[in-house]
Amino acid sequence: MMLTYIMLLCLSYSAHSSELAFDFYAASCPMLETMVKDTVRAASSNDPRVPGRLLRLLFHDCFVEGCDGSVLVQGNDTERSDPANASLGGFEVIEVAKNVVEMFCPDTVSCADILVLAARDAVEFTGGPGIEVPTGRKDGKISLASNVRPNIVDTSFSLNQMKHIFSAKGLSFDDLVTLSGAHTIGSAHCSAFSERFKLDSKGNLKLIDTSLDSTYAAELTQQCGASQAQTSITVNNDPGTPFIFDNEYYQMLLAHKGLFESDAVLLDNAKSLKKVEEFANDKNRFFENWAQAFLRLASTDVKTGEDGEIRRSCSVING
Structure with missing residues (x-):
């Protein structure tokens, strides 16, 4: 059953995003959310990998320069050009949505808002909670590759590194x-x-991280072969229900089937382990927490007013 957590989100609404509003485009582009949702639905129906890509794209945007669409900009020395972002996808979905929106609401809606809405819709499309999110973000005017590495979480990070x-x-x-x-x-x-x-x-892969379930490790070595450093082979993050947004990730984690080191370390701390167990046992509790955390993520260091712009194309800063 799809859930909407409007009151919870309003209660956790942060001061630094006070210029955002749940009805920001009510007069200027009333069909915005429908246009974005339809674009995400069509793309996800054609390719089940799209929702995961859109969600990851939002993370990589918000953690660098805030949620301002700066990861969408193409060109030398932009965030998008950094090797750490080489495996990102979903850009074309955002561009399609932007083109549709521009037809009906020219020079009105930011790429930053479209990305947040698309990531929200990606979660809902795959079975996650429906979330009301405020809009009114402006697109950033800065996108530098040098800002990427100091600000994103690597899959090999320790818990302390992620906390920082x-x-x-x-x-x-x-x-x-x-x-x-x-x-x-x-x-x-x-x-x-x-x-x-x-x-x-x-030339065979051998497990050296004993925290990983041996049977799962064998499956990974079979999928990756001896090409663990290749960028052409991918595996699902969640071996249980890889295309459904649910609490299976936490259940797999407790079974020592977390894909990344940054997943596994959540079991090494009493506080995080308790939270993992809570979410593994109660999907609704996870969804409630997700709704609030997603809002906080999507409100990170947003640009409003004169601090940003409305890009005509998501891949190019206005000249």
């Missing part, structure tokens, strides 16, 4: 555990978890 990054964005420890649940959908290249294995003298 999340705290710098105004996100709590509980938000960290909750937003890790994004791994319930999506996929990753074999290179993203290669540090958990090594190549033996015969």
Whole structure:
């Protein structure tokens, strides 16, 4: 059953996003959310990998320069050009949505808002909670590759490293555990978890991270072969229900089937372990927490007023 958490979201609405509003485009572009939702639905129906890509795209946008669409900009030395963002996808879905919106509401809706709405819709399309999100973000005018590495979470990060990054964005420890649940959908290249294995003298992958379930590890080695560093082979983040947004990620995590080291470390801390167990046992509780954490993520360092612009094309800063 789809859930809407309007009151919870309003209660957790942060001061730094006070210029955003739930009815921001009510007069200027009343069909905005329908247009974005239809675009996401069509793209996701054609390719089940799209929802995971859109959700990941939002994370990589909001953690660098805030939720301002800066990851969408193409060109040398932009965020998008950094090798850490080379595996991102979903850009074309945002561009399609932007083109549709421009036809009916020219020079009105930011790419930053479209990306937030698309990620929200991706979660709902795959079975997650429906969330009311405020809009009114402006697109950023800065997109630098040099800003990427210091601000994003790597899949090999320790819990303390992740806590530091999340705290710098105004996100709590509980938000960290909750937003890790994004791994319930999506996929990753074999290179993203290669540090958990090594190549033996015969060129075969061998497990070196004993925290990983051995049967699951064998499945991963079979899928990746000896090409763990390749970027062409991908595996599902969640081996249980990879295309459904649910609490299966936490259940897999407790079974030591978390794909990344950054997943596995959630079991090494008493506070995060308790949260993992809570979410594994209660999907509704996870959905409630997700709705609030998603709002906080989507409100990170937003640009409003004269601090940003409305891009004509999401891939190009206005000249």
